[in-house]
Amino acid sequence: MTAPKLKSLSLKGFRAYGAAEQTLNLPAEIAVVWGPNSKGKTSLAEAFEFLLTGRISRRELMASSQDEFADALRNAHLADGEEVYVAARLTTADGTTHGIKRILTHDYAKRQDCKSRLEIAGAAATEADLAEFGIALSQPPLEAPVLAQHTLSYIFSVRPQDRATYFKALLEVTDLDELRNDVATLAADLKPPDDLLLTKFDTCAAVTALKPALATLLPTIHTAATLTASLEDAARALIEDAGGKVPETLDERIAAIEQILADRRSKTFPVRDFEHKELAGWNAPQEDTWSRFDTYLGECAKIDEETRQLAALFDEALKLPAISRITEPVDCPLCGTASTLTPERVHLIRQHVEQTRGFKTAETTAKSALTQLSASVSTLAVGVEAAVPKYLKTAAVERRKAGFTVARLRHLLGDRADELVNPWLAHVSPLARAGAALHRGAQAASVQVGKQAAEFATALDPEKLRVTFAALATLHIAFAAAIDAYKARAQALYTALNEVLDAQSDTAGWQDFLNITRQPDALRSALIERQARATVEKELGAALRQIDGAKEQVLDDKFSDYSILIQAWWERLRPDEPTFFSAVQPRKGAKRTIDFKAGLSANPDRSVPKVRDVIAVFSQSQLHCLGLALFLARAQHEGLGFIILDDPVLSSDEDYRVHFNSTVLTELLRLPMQVIVLTQDHDTWEELETRYRHLGISTAQLFVETPAEGSIIDNTSDALLAKINRARSLARGGHPDLRKECGVQLRDAGERFCKEMLVKNRSDDAAASLTDYDGKTLEWLCPRVDPIMDRDPSHPGKLTIFKNTVNRACHDNTPPGNAEMTQACGDIRFLVKDYLGR
Amino acid sequence: MLNEAKSQDNVDRLLKHLEDGSLAAQLVRAHRDHAVADPAEAMKIVLKERLVQVRENLDGTEA
Numbered sequence: 001m002t003a004p005k006l007k008s009l010s011l012k013g014f015r016a017y018g019a020a021e022q023t024l025n026l027p028a029e030i031a032v033v034w035g036p037n038s039k040g041k042t043s044l045a046e047a048f049e050f051l052l053t054g055r056i057s058r059r060e061l062m063a064s065s066q067d068e069f070a071d072a073l074r075n076a077h078l079a080d081g082e083e084v085y086v087a088a089r090l091t092t093a094d095g096t097t098h099g100i101k102r103i104l105t106h107d108y109a110k111r112q113d114c115k116s117r118l119e120i121a122g123a124a125a126t127e128a129d130l131a132e133f134g135i136a137l138s139q140p141p142l143e144a145p146v147l148a149q150h151t152l153s154y155i156f157s158v159r160p161q162d163r164a165t166y167f168k169a170l171l172e173v174t175d176l177d178e179l180r181n182d183v184a185t186l187a188a189d190l191k192p193p194d195d196l197l198l199t200k201f202d203t204c205a206a207v208t209a210l211k212p213a214l215a216t217l218l219p220t221i222h223t224a225a226t227l228t229a230s231l232e233d234a235a236r237a238l239i240e241d242a243g244g245k246v247p248e249t250l251d252e253r254i255a256a257i258e259q260i261l262a263d264r265r266s267k268t269f270p271v272r273d274f275e276h277k278e279l280a281g282w283n284a285p286q287e288d289t290w291s292r293f294d295t296y297l298g299e300c301a302k303i304d305e306e307t308r309q310l311a312a313l314f315d316e317a318l319k320l321p322a323i324s325r326i327t328e329p330v331d332c333p334l335c336g337t338a339s340t341l342t343p344e345r346v347h348l349i350r351q352h353v354e355q356t357r358g359f360k361t362a363e364t365t366a367k368s369a370l371t372q373l374s375a376s377v378s379t380l381a382v383g384v385e386a387a388v389p390k391y392l393k394t395a396a397v398e399r400r401k402a403g404f405t406v407a408r409l410r411h412l413l414g415d416r417a418d419e420l421v422n423p424w425l426a427h428v429s430p431l432a433r434a435g436a437a438l439h440r441g442a443q444a445a446s447v448q449v450g451k452q453a454a455e456f457a458t459a460l461d462p463e464k465l466r467v468t469f470a471a472l473a474t475l476h477i478a479f480a481a482a483i484d485a486y487k488a489r490a491q492a493l494y495t496a497l498n499e500v501l502d503a504q505s506d507t508a509g510w511q512d513f514l515n516i517t518r519q520p521d522a523l524r525s526a527l528i529e530r531q532a533r534a535t536v537e538k539e540l541g542a543a544l545r546q547i548d549g550a551k552e553q554v555l556d557d558k559f560s561d562y563s564i565l566i567q568a569w570w571e572r573l574r575p576d577e578p579t580f581f582s583a584v585q586p587r588k589g590a591k592r593t594i595d596f597k598a599g600l601s602a603n604p605d606r607s608v609p610k611v612r613d614v615i616a617v618f619s620q621s622q623l624h625c626l627g628l629a630l631f632l633a634r635a636q637h638e639g640l641g642f643i644i645l646d647d648p649v650l651s652s653d654e655d656y657r658v659h660f661n662s663t664v665l666t667e668l669l670r671l672p673m674q675v676i677v678l679t680q681d682h683d684t685w686e687e688l689e690t691r692y693r694h695l696g697i698s699t700a701q702l703f704v705e706t707p708a709e710g711s712i713i714d715n716t717s718d719a720l721l722a723k724i725n726r727a728r729s730l731a732r733g734g735h736p737d738l739r740k741e742c743g744v745q746l747r748d749a750g751e752r753f754c755k756e757m758l759v760k761n762r763s764d765d766a767a768a769s770l771t772d773y774d775g776k777t778l779e780w781l782c783p784r785v786d787p788i789m790d791r792d793p794s795h796p797g798k799l800t801i802f803k804n805t806v807n808r809a810c811h812d813n814t815p816p817g818n819a820e821m822t823q824a825c826g827d828i829r830f831l832v833k834d835y836l837g838r
Numbered sequence: 839m840l841n842e843a844k845s846q847d848n849v850d851r852l853l854k855h856l857e858d859g860s861l862a863a864q865l866v867r868a869h870r871d872h873a874v875a876d877p878a879e880a881m882k883i884v885l886k887e888r889l890v891q892v893r894e895n896l897d898g899t900e901a
Contacts, residue, residue: 172844172845172848173848175844175845175848175849176848176849176852179849179852179866179869179877182869182877182878182881183862183865183866183869183881185878186865186881186882186885189882189885189886190885190889221896221897528893528896528897529893531896532889532892532893532896533889535892535896536885536888536889536892539861539888540861540885542861542862543860543861543862543865544862546856546857546860546862547852547856547862547865547866549855550852550853550854550855550856550862551852553855554848554851554852554855557851558851
């Protein structure tokens, strides 16, 4: 976005300015405002700053105590309730005009910042909204594009660390710091994996017997085969260390280690009595089990008892070819009666068989279901038995004899006994009860299945089976819940107990070794993951170091670029001096220190310069000039649209002022950058008005009529009014020299008035010009103007008295008093307004 | 906070001082190219890809 330009600034009640709104018109690219001391110049500069930032930097930079700026922004003479604000109109790149306004809501107070409200086009806004207009604020504390005396000296007087921070912010590399920090935070993603397998690996890798073999797995990742070989070697070493016989395969070695470990542990405590198997899954009978029985009973009801009983006999008879294929009557194979088995009877038998086929199928299916129920009960009983810990299946006498007692457990676990034993104990009884109940339920179900099988043909009662197995399912669920609740507590106790036992039996790390050896693939994956993360973390560290180095180089580059900008402005301000600004740069080896270097050359061409610190070798004038060059370089670097310069040139620096007025301002306007110069030097004001008249320079003057009214801005590009205004500010001066100077200004103003009257009177002469009267004095001009002042008979007299007063002021040793000088100012101002309409 | 153009300029300058193809350059480039979305996430993706590569290299010892 192209930078915006200011069109006007209005303020009311702000610092030196009173209740009447004052407006500074800024129609041109350059403006110059003249104001003697204490006429509101600095207040005007700070109004720009307040508008853009909501505060004034002078408080931060100069106040030894923040209390000193209490109530500093609101004009001291302003009536209660009067609003205090600064407003501006500005145009953006698209040519549209915008209004921004900041209203002071709370002035500075003791140890309290001021508060204000920013509005854009009448709506509440924030400083960030200003950026949308292209108003880019710089970094604190010099955010606003306003140069004042206190900002000129800031960089040279600030602490080294603050100076480094300022320049790092100014050169805008803070985003690289943020980027670097973003990169650094990536390390969090590369922490070693939180993998229990690796923890176990590290533990057993510290076991003396295992160390040599397992150490080979640490520096490099092995193939699956060599990893297994290393584990085999480790297992061999462990068994040999325990004095055991080493089997051939890894599985055998694992079994051997398990046995040795169990034996050693058991010497201290029968820890294997804790062992139990996982509760096997049990599927309760499906609904179709019961429907099979129902189908069977339904088929039974269809045929009579005798048919059912003969069904098997008929079926077998028909399997005999001698019967099934007869064509003639034959003897009965059962009773031997001659010719009693006829084809008709065989046909009848076949019909009987056909009628009982459904019954037979249902019978087979129902018997199969009964068999399945029997098997299901058996499976459940076996599973429950296996799921119950061994110590619960051992008689109390035997347990005590083996040393499996709660007291022994507590003794072994020492301080941790309560936290481990008590929760475990609390779940032992519920588990025992649930196990016993399920065991009884399984027995009852088994009996019921047997009874139903025995009475299958005569008194099958599926409902009894259904009720029994429903109860069994409920008991199974209760047991599963009990064993789940028990397992977590038992495992904690078991693990802690084994640690104690391993420590006492010199088998620490063995269990971990068994665990990792059972999962070689998982172990290898975990080792690869850990190694990969470590490798990338190392690479990330190297990347960070490279970024740090590159970041410093970027900063050096930008310092170099910035130095070139400063040098350019320095050369425009102080060309060809043998002492010159050389560079601004971070001190080698101390990146938090920024040095300003000066070149000192004995030669006119600045050859063979000695480099020194500017603080040590520059004069106050040179430091002032460097401060200005720094400010202008910053403004150029940041592409600002406008800058406000409050007395940028020391009044004592005549040479430097010439360069500023010509070369520097011309270059700023070329950028292009709108420049608003506030000066107490009237010669500068006049020179700029003359030099930049072709650009339509806007000019204004500041004066104070009464303290209560405050500072007044008089916008004028009119040299005549400017002279009168200046005279007015001098007229009240106590010293005679001030009134003499007032007389000089009034004489110039009077001559200008007369010349303009004469030119105006020649309105039909197109060639008439003020230059026609160059060199003419009031003595010559007044008699010629008198006849054309025809609006009131008193006017020629006013002009004559004015001329006399001015002559006395210019020529007498004692100039007229304040009252006469003020009256002369009023008379000429009246005549200008009445006859020239200004 | 810098505007995007100035930040872009800084990152471009930074890249000039980093070895092309290095992890540092890859991370900075990812940060730059995804500055509007989520630069941190973009860098995480680069790092994850590198992790996968290293993991595969280590696992490849079996081949």
